[in-house]
Amino acid sequence: MANVASSRERRIVVAVDESEESLSALRWCLRNLVRPAPGDGSGAKDTFVLLYARPSPPVYSAVNGTGRSFSEDVTTAVDMYGRDLADSVTEKARNICKDYGNVKVDVKISVGDAREVICQMVDKLGADLLVMGSHGYGFIKRALLGSVSDHCARNAKCPVLIVKHREA
Amino acid sequence: MANVASSRERRIVVAVDESEESLSALRWCLRNLVRPAPGDGSGAKDTFVLLYARPSPPVYSAVNGTGRSFSEDVTTAVDMYGRDLADSVTEKARNICKDYGNVKVDVKISVGDAREVICQMVDKLGADLLVMGSHGYGFIKRALLGSVSDHCARNAKCPVLIVKHREA
Numbered sequence: 001m002a003n004v005a006s007s008r009e010r011r012i013v014v015a016v017d018e019s020e021e022s023l024s025a026l027r028w029c030l031r032n033l034v035r036p037a038p039g040d041g042s043g044a045k046d047t048f049v050l051l052y053a054r055p056s057p058p059v060y061s062a063v064n065g066t067g068r069s070f071s072e073d074v075t076t077a078v079d080m081y082g083r084d085l086a087d088s089v090t091e092k093a094r095n096i097c098k099d100y101g102n103v104k105v106d107v108k109i110s111v112g113d114a115r116e117v118i119c120q121m122v123d124k125l126g127a128d129l130l131v132m133g134s135h136g137y138g139f140i141k142r143a144l145l146g147s148v149s150d151h152c153a154r155n156a157k158c159p160v161l162i163v164k165h166r167e168a
Numbered sequence: 169m170a171n172v173a174s175s176r177e178r179r180i181v182v183a184v185d186e187s188e189e190s191l192s193a194l195r196w197c198l199r200n201l202v203r204p205a206p207g208d209g210s211g212a213k214d215t216f217v218l219l220y221a222r223p224s225p226p227v228y229s230a231v232n233g234t235g236r237s238f239s240e241d242v243t244t245a246v247d248m249y250g251r252d253l254a255d256s257v258t259e260k261a262r263n264i265c266k267d268y269g270n271v272k273v274d275v276k277i278s279v280g281d282a283r284e285v286i287c288q289m290v291d292k293l294g295a296d297l298l299v300m301g302s303h304g305y306g307f308i309k310r311a312l313l314g315s316v317s318d319h320c321a322r323n324a325k326c327p328v329l330i331v332k333h334r335e336a
Contacts, residue, residue, distance in 0.1 A: 032178070153321055159196060159331040161328070162330070
C-alpha cells in the first residue's frame with residue numbers, strides 16, 4: 001500500500017471577502033476537509049489560513065476635476081473604512097471556524113488586487129490547497145477584470161477548490 | 169458547535185483520461201481526501217467515482233471527398249481502439265486507488281464531449297465534489313474548445329477541485 005491518506009499538517013488557504021459566497025465556501029471546506037486530530041499525540045493539525053485581500057487605498061490627485069482639493073480626511077476615512085471592513089470579515093470568518101471546534105486558524109490581511117494577492121500568498125505560504133467561492137469580489141469588478149477564481153485556478157501554484165454559493 | 173466535519177458518505181467524482189495530469193489529480197485526491205473508516209461500524213464511506221469521457225465514434229459519410237468509400241472495418245477499428253483506451257485508463261486509475269487501501273471505487277464510462285459528459289454526470293450522480301487535472305484532453309483540443317476544467321469549474325453543479333500536474 002503506497003500512501004494511505006496523508007497525515008502531515010496541511011496549510012489550507014481560504015480566500016474570504018465580504019460576500020456570502022466566500023463564507024459559504026469556508027463552511028463547505030470546514031465541513032468536508034477538517035480531519036480528526038491524530039490520536040498519537042503528535043499534535044499535527046491542518047492550519048486554515050483566512051486570507052482577506054484589501055484593495056489598495058485610492059490615490060487622489062490633490063486637486064480634482066472641479067478644481068476643488070480633496071481633504072486628507074476623505075482619504076483617511078476611506079482607508080479606515082477598508083480596515084474596518086477587513087476586520088469585520090475576518091472576525092466573521094474566524095467565528096465560523098470556531099463553530100467547527102478543533103481548527104487551527106491563522107488570519108492574513110494583504111493589500112492589493114485580490115487576484116495577485118491570493119496567488120502571491122499561496123506561493124509564499126507554500127499552501128497545500130486554495131479554497132474560494134466562485135462569485136466573490138462583486139459583479140462590476142468581475143465583469144471588468146474577469147473572475148478572480150478563474151485567474152487563481154489557472155495561476156495559483158497549488159490545487160484550487162472552487163465552491164459555488166448554492167452548494168455550501 | 170454547529171457541525172463538526174461531516175461524517176456522511178460523500179460521492180467524489182474524479183475525471184480521468186489518458187493524460188498523466190488526470191492520474192496525478194487522482195493521487196492528490198486520494199492522499200488528501202480519503203477519510204479514515206468510521207469506528208462505529210456504520211460502514212459509511214466515501215465513494216470515488218472514476219469518470220472517463222469517451223469521444224463519440226467518428227461519423228464518416230459512406231463516400232469521402234476522393235470518391236472512395238470507407239470500409240466499415242475502419243470505423244469499427246477506431247471504435248474498438250476508443251473502447252480499449254477507456255478500459256486501459258480506468259484500469260490504471262482503479263489500480264492507483266487500490267494502493268490507497270480502504271477506498272470504495274465506482275467506474276463510469278460515458279460517450280460524448282468531455283465537458284458535457286462530466287457536468288451531466290456530476291448532476292446525475294448528485295456528486296459532492298468533482299476533481300480534475302487542469303491540463304487533460306490535449307493541447308490542440310484545449311486550444312480549440314477551451315479548457316475542460318475551466319468549463320466544468322463554471323458549470324458543474326458541485327464544488328470543483330482543480331489539481332495541476334506539478335502539485336501531485
